[in-house]
Amino acid sequence: MDADIRGFFDHLDHEKLLELIEQRIVDPRILRLIRKWLKAGVSEEGEWSETKVGTPQGAVISPLLANIYLHYVLDQWVQKWRKQSANGEIIIVRYADDFVLGFQHREEAARFLEQLRERLSGYGLELHSDKTRLIQFGRFAAEDRKRSGEGKPETFDCLGFTHICGRVWKSGRFMVERKTVGKRMRAKLKNIVVELRKRMHDPIDETGQWLQQVVRGYYNYHAVPGNLPRMSTFRRAIGWYWWRALRRRSQRHAWTWARFEVLLDRYLPPVQVKHPYPLERFYAKYPR
Numbered sequence: 628m629d630a631d632i633r634g635f636f637d638h639l640d641h642e643k644l645l646e647l648i649e650q651r652i653v654d655p656r657i658l659r660l661i662r663k664w665l666k667a668g669v670s671e672e673g674e675w676s677e678t679k680v681g682t683p684q685g686a687v688i689s690p691l692l693a694n695i696y697l698h699y700v701l702d703q704w705v706q707k708w709r710k711q712s713a714n715g716e717i718i719i720v721r722y723a724d725d726f727v728l729g730f731q732h733r734e735e736a737a738r739f740l741e742q743l744r745e746r747l748s749g750y751g752l753e754l755h756s757d758k759t760r761l762i763q764f765g766r767f768a769a770e771d772r773k774r775s776g777e778g779k780p781e782t783f784d785c786l787g788f789t790h791i792c793g794r795v796w797k798s799g800r801f802m803v804e805r806k807t808v809g810k811r812m813r814a815k816l817k818n819i820v821v822e823l824r825k826r827m828h829d830p831i832d833e834t835g836q837w838l839q840q841v842v843r844g845y846y847n848y849h850a851v852p853g854n855l856p857r858m859s860t861f862r863r864a865i866g867w868y869w870w871r872a873l874r875r876r877s878q879r880h881a882w883t884w885a886r887f888e889v890l891l892d893r894y895l896p897p898v899q900v901k902h903p904y905p906l907e908r909f910y911a912k913y914p915r
Contacts, residue, residue, distance in 0.1 A: 697721065704746060715732040717739075725786060762781040764781065764783070787849070788851070789805070812857065828876060834869070838895060851901070866891045
């Protein structure tokens with residue numbers, strides 16, 4: 628189940644949130660401080676407006692309050708539902724308001740989805756109807772869909788990656804392929820193009836060091852096994868945009884691509900996997 632909560636941070640009920648917090652915190656001074664934080668409001672263009680629902684935008688406490696809310700509303704309820712209502716296996720992966728659930732049986736997934744809607748509505752939340760769906764995914768999905776003539780297994784996006792049912796090239800075993808979401812990568816490149824235009828006449832070394840930080844930071848998150856082709860595309864696109872910006876600095880430029888490649892290799896780090904598979908990390912830490 629690929630689920631999405633509509634406007635989660637904007638629809639948190641303050642009173643229900645405080646009721647959940649009071650299950651663990653009884654100090655009235657802390658509770659009063661949190662209530663003031665929630666009622667701080669929003670200032671836009673010099674005008675202050677009160678917030679009656681939702682977490683304060685930009686406040687450092689917002690992610691913490693949101694996690695507390697979903698811990699009780701979703702996480703604990705899923706654990707209880709798994710023990711009392713499920714016959715097959717159920718897994719949940721959640722990061723803030725972005726979560727994915729896996730079910731062994733489709734009937735249980737459909738039943739859970741209906742009850743989840745009721746559960747969330749009781750806390751002032753609702754699932755996004757266009758972004759919440761049930762798909763067949765896993766090591767048996769390709770064979771089952773091929774047998775029924777439904778084509779390749781569907782994919783889903785989570786935490787910036789598109790997850791795909793794939794196979795290991797040599798052994799043919801099932802594996803989950805992860806690729807950077809194309810729309811997000813295009814948006815990132817678009818922002819870099821805008822910044823390169825602003826930096827067009829800056830010293831080359833200064834721009835190169837800035838791009839080096841951008842690319843290294845992007846690799847640190849997205850350079851997972853199987854995603855190297857997308858990382859190569861990202862690096863090549865940045866190189867082309869920078870080359871174009873340098874050539875536009877003057878009509879008498881001497882920036883041929885062969886000369887620019889030397890500069891590119893000096894500043895942009897090469898593409899390499901930053902996050903090996905979990906078992907490889909485990910064996911490296913515990914070689915015995």
